[in-house]
Amino acid sequence: MARTQPTVTELIEGARQRNPRALGRLITLIENNSPRLREAMELMAPDTGRAHVVGITGSPGVGKSTSTSALVTELRARGQRVGVLAVDPSSPFSGGAVLGDRIRMQKHALDREVYIRSMATRGHLGGLSSAAPQALRVFDVAGFDTVLVETVGVGQSEVEITRTADTVLVLNAPGMGDGIQAAKAGILEIADIFVVNKADRDGTQALVRELRNMVALATLGPDDWKPPIVKTVASEGTGISELVDLIQQHRVHAERSSAWQARRLERARAEVEALALGNVRQRFIRNGQQRVEAIAADVRDGRTDPYTAADVILEDL
């Protein structure tokens, strides 16, 4: 006998009880741009925005996953329910999110008040920009107090996602070569808190000084928050309690100003715009992939320019 597929309503009911299978299935609906996604989002809309979303970013190798795991431990010790969303740039070919992070997180695996999920967004209508806010809604429904969103700190879409977290941690580590690497990616400007991880290594003081100079030179945002710099050794849990204190302080500070609501407005705006543009892109495809390819071939071979080609495609809509 075939097993009946749970309805969207049943999945959401399961998510409210933090049933890991229900949470996982809802996020899979998002990854696959399921036709049932719309119904799910309609039902979950009223829960939007309940969790404190903490973005964790930095170059590969600075210790993002180890820090995330240490933060989970500390937040749990303070009685919070904690979600983790690991947003990997999706592979254009395999589409798979790698399990590495989840392996690192195994010690939290039996704790029902913790839910950890990697997400690939290859099939999603609006890409990362709308898939991430949608996944956050699943965590909101489940009543997690804090959701840690881990992203690789490079890439346009990834920076955009991180930017709309309520509190943004930018991780650095000494001895990663060029200090310029992080500046390149445009992630320094989005930091609410700077974390110098692996702070038992040589070069820590120099890195702290460099960050301090940068913060001193920067223009403060509309909320007048001056990003603090905290040293951690995440693998040993050192500095993590202080970091969580700073995260809470940032929340209190941001909620007092207009910054909190402004950033959440920006998150919703980016989500809606990405969905609308994804919708337009789908129409391109429906209106005949062949037609688009014929025009693209003209551009490739220099018979027309890209602007004229774009006009032709838009007229077809």
Added chain:
Amino acid sequence: MARTQPTVTELIEGARQRNPRALGRLITLIENNSPRLREAMELMAPDTGRAHVVGITGSPGVGKSTSTSALVTELRARGQRVGVLAVDPSSPFSGGAVLGDRIRMQKHALDREVYIRSMATRGHLGGLSSAAPQALRVFDVAGFDTVLVETVGVGQSEVEITRTADTVLVLNAPGMGDGIQAAKAGILEIADIFVVNKADRDGTQALVRELRNMVALATLGPDDWKPPIVKTVASEGTGISELVDLIQQHRVHAERSSAWQARRLERARAEVEALALGNVRQRFIRNGQQRVEAIAADVRDGRTDPYTAADVILEDL
């Protein structure tokens, strides 16, 4: 007396002579999404696709800039004209491309047959996806034989750009921590040639073995090309001649199959689609930022769901 601004026709004439100021100004038009860009693209369309575009990608710290510089030296020694386009993820705040790469390239600064340029794409209508192909057209007009496109190997848009290069080099280096990092970013699958840089370091053989196993397990693409693995020490020029030989071999192989034209078609398709979507986004903005923000506020506060909001925005068009 005010100096007269050169016309687009004059700029393109200058670019044909590889005048660095003219080349720079054309790329600035692209970065700034200048109203004169359309005219420039119309005039440059017939030159599209002349250069061999070599994408160079990998995680921060693997030695992309050093390798790029070494490749420039080798290609110049072989009598080629070489362009370099360093595509940095644009900062959402400062918008600036950092000068670090250009500093590393100083030794090529006086060579008129080499042109090196970083590009930020913050203001561009179609983002990175159309700005990069447009910049390549400037290099085509100038008659460069090979254009090296250096990207950070993480991020959706960045992977997309790299994927449409004629030949894709994926750089790795031993001792960068987790071998999984590169796989995560989805860049291993797009490699035509694997480069193990810093091959004088411990861990080189293990990394080569790991890559070899991966290549052995992978399904070959439509062009039946099996990505070779080459060891380099770019800072000393070691292995660079062999790498250039492999780049040429890949070109010959790809041109014999349908892969060459297919990848260039994909580059044109992505460019045109990005411009068309950028055009739609501009209409959102023209149709009233206030209206979009009001809808986004409804989504933020859970009064509506993002799909309904996207429908409303599209109806407004």
